[in-house]
Amino acid sequence: MLEIKNLSKSFNAGTCNEIKIFSDFNLVIKEECTGILGTNGCGKSTLFNIISGVVMPEKGDIILNGKCINKFKENDRAKYIGRVFQNPSMGVSPSLTILENISLADKKCQRFTFKNLIRKNKVGEYKELLKALDLGLENKLNTKVKFLSGGQRQSLSLLMAAMNKPELLLLDEHTAALDPKTSRLIMEKTQELIKTRSITTMMISHNVKDAIKYSDRIVMIDGGKVILDVKSKDITEKELTGIYNSRNYGSPIAEAV
């Protein structure tokens, strides 16, 4: 369970360009998959950056399963949080092979030493994990990741982010850069992964249909506040699109002070 309490964050504080993103923002996430929606600039990605420790808020607590992680640095939070970005290259090391990437992810949050990274006895296990992605990656273990397609790279990122069963998985528009078919495949694999491992997940998406189909709860943020918070089964695509469109794109980022 993730609790965000009294969160405040503004950019360029104290200047004429000050932008207030959140002021006294509260949110509790219990469900397996919560879809986070909102117009561009409403603070969705900033929220993820705050949760994962990339951006520090002025005020507020981030509590993950009872632990207050405010003071943890970005790399220390990685022990509990997995994140997949919109850009498929963000979650992998492109100049390393698939096997090397997975081997690194397998060591996540353990002590890295002067031992050989590649352990032959683990290869079978990795092949099984890759096979489950249905993209034929299990036969390309020694291919450098930079030679893979965006979809293949993103599915590898997803696998790597979820490998050590994080307490929270953040998906930041992770299918936005993919074609519709691959996007659907990755969404299905994501759901499979979340459900089988029961990982608490927050998923930013602009795709209303996907958000309703794949998440259990929908939270819409606007102007630094939660403006909609419903169970996915209680809202239709049409209603959600209506709410989405009633918002002015771009403007709701908190008014300049």
Place this chain on the structure above:
Amino acid sequence: MNTLILTSIEQGLIFAVLAIGVMITFKILDFADMSVEGTFPLGAFVFARFITQGVDPVTSTLAAFLFGSLAGLTTYILNIKLKIKALLSGILTMTILYSVNLRLNGKSNVALFEYSSIFDGVQVVVVLIIIAVAVKILMDIFLKTEIGYLLIATGDNETLVKSLGENSNKYKLIGLMLSNGLVALSGAMMAQYQGFAEITMGTGIIVVAIASVIVGDTILKNANLKNTTRAITGALAYKFIGAVAIDLGIDPTDLRAINAIIVIAFLSYNTFGPEMSKIKKRNRLEGAQC
């Protein structure tokens, strides 16, 4: 001509160690580390200081490696702790090292002919091959370890390293120290090879190092070889090209410019070479159709 080949091989092997060092920052970490220009003579001057104080040549050479890695630490502090841009951090370290190098022995030129060296009593080229191969093997082993892979990943994608729960700065530090240590080692080898340490011996050395890396990558483009092998081959090939240029009667005064032109030529070939061959192929095909 035989002397020319032997000299190129010997100098090429010294520069191979330099190239492997610079490869770590330039190629793996994607960090333009200019401090190399100060670290190379630092290695020479540290060696001179130790050897003139009566320390044995092997220890003096290893001391050069150690002090070189401290120069890497300085660049790291400037870049990461004081948040100065990478390029400027390197230039600042290089500038500090200029004074340090002069201070080390109190003069800008130290003759080492009278002192013992790691080449005493053995064939110079044999010692150089042993050092270059040892550095290569150790480096290859290191890059296969968990920490070695994290060094590669840091240059590739820092976000990934952080998401693995690691502080990516730690790997930048390892890379910078290792790189500058190797550059200083190469400087100490050069001082012993030429018989003196001199303040200007670092000028333009970054071009030599990067040139070696680029030449190695270009001529071995399609070969499935380790980066260290490419760096060594590049250093040897580059030195050989330079030697041929001198043999053809080019004034040594123009050598620096020639060095830079070689780099420009290889870089341009990398960028435009494939296009040129495509155009040629097309012309040929069109010609065939006519």
